[in-house]
Amino acid sequence: MYPMRSWSVRNARWLSVIYQGIEVVLKMAHPLMKRVGYERLDKPFVKVEKVTKGFLFDSQSCGQCIMSFTGLSCPMNCPKSIRNGPCGGVRANGMCEVNADMTCVWVLAWEGNKRMHKGEYPIQVVQPPVDDRLRGSSAWLRDIRQKVAQQGPTASGSFENS
Ligand code: SF4
Structure with a gap:
C-alpha cells in the first residue's frame, strides 16, 4: 500500500526488531519445517508475506527480499527495478523521475x-540483479534456509537439504 511506504521506513527500526524476533522463531522451527517440507510450506508463507509485506511495504513479492539492506523500502517499486539505486534521475524534491507522484524508493531507502x-x-552492499525465476516464492523461507545452512549442523541438525 503506497501510503504505508514512508510510514514503514520511518518506523524501520522497531519493525526490523519484530522481524528479527520472527526470524528467531522460524529458525527454531527449522527442523519441523524441514520435516513437513519447505516446498509444501511455500504457498501458505507466500500468502502471509503478500498480505503483511504488501500492506506495510508495498512489497512486489520478488521472492528474494533485500529490504533489510534497503531500510525496508522495496526496490521492486522502482519503475526501473533497480537493485542498486538510485538512478541518475531523482528529482530535486526526491520524487521519482518516471513517476512524479511517487517518492523515489531509494530516497526512502x-x-x-x-x-x-x-x-x-548496508544499503551500500552491491546486490545481484533480480532473478525472475524466484518471483512469487517465499523470501522468508529462502532466507531462513540460507541462514540455517550458514550456521552449520548445530543449528540445522544437518547440512543436507537445509
Ligand atoms: S528516480 Fe528512483 S524510483 Fe524513480 S526510476 Fe530512478 S531510482 Fe527508480
Whole structure:
C-alpha cells in the first residue's frame, strides 16, 4: 500500500526488531519445517508475506527480499527495478523521475537505512540483479534456509537439504 511506504521506513527500526524476533522463531522451527517440507510450506508463507509485506511495504513479492539492506523500502517499486539505486534521475524534491507522484524508493531507502542502522550502511552492499525465476516464492523461507545452512549442523541438525 503506497501510503504505508514512508510510514514503514520511518518506523524501520522497531519493525526490523519484530522481524528479527520472527526470524528467531522460524529458525527454531527449522527442523519441523524441514520435516513437513519447505516446498509444501511455500504457498501458505507466500500468502502471509503478500498480505503483511504488501500492506506495510508495498512489497512486489520478488521472492528474494533485500529490504533489510534497503531500510525496508522495496526496490521492486522502482519503475526501473533497480537493485542498486538510485538512478541518475531523482528529482530535486526526491520524487521519482518516471513517476512524479511517487517518492523515489531509494530516497526512502536511505531514510530507512539511517533509522535501522546507526552509522552503518548496508544499503551500500552491491546486490545481484533480480532473478525472475524466484518471483512469487517465499523470501522468508529462502532466507531462513540460507541462514540455517550458514550456521552449520548445530543449528540445522544437518547440512543436507537445509
Ligand atoms: S528516480 Fe528512483 S524510483 Fe524513480 S526510476 Fe530512478 S531510482 Fe527508480
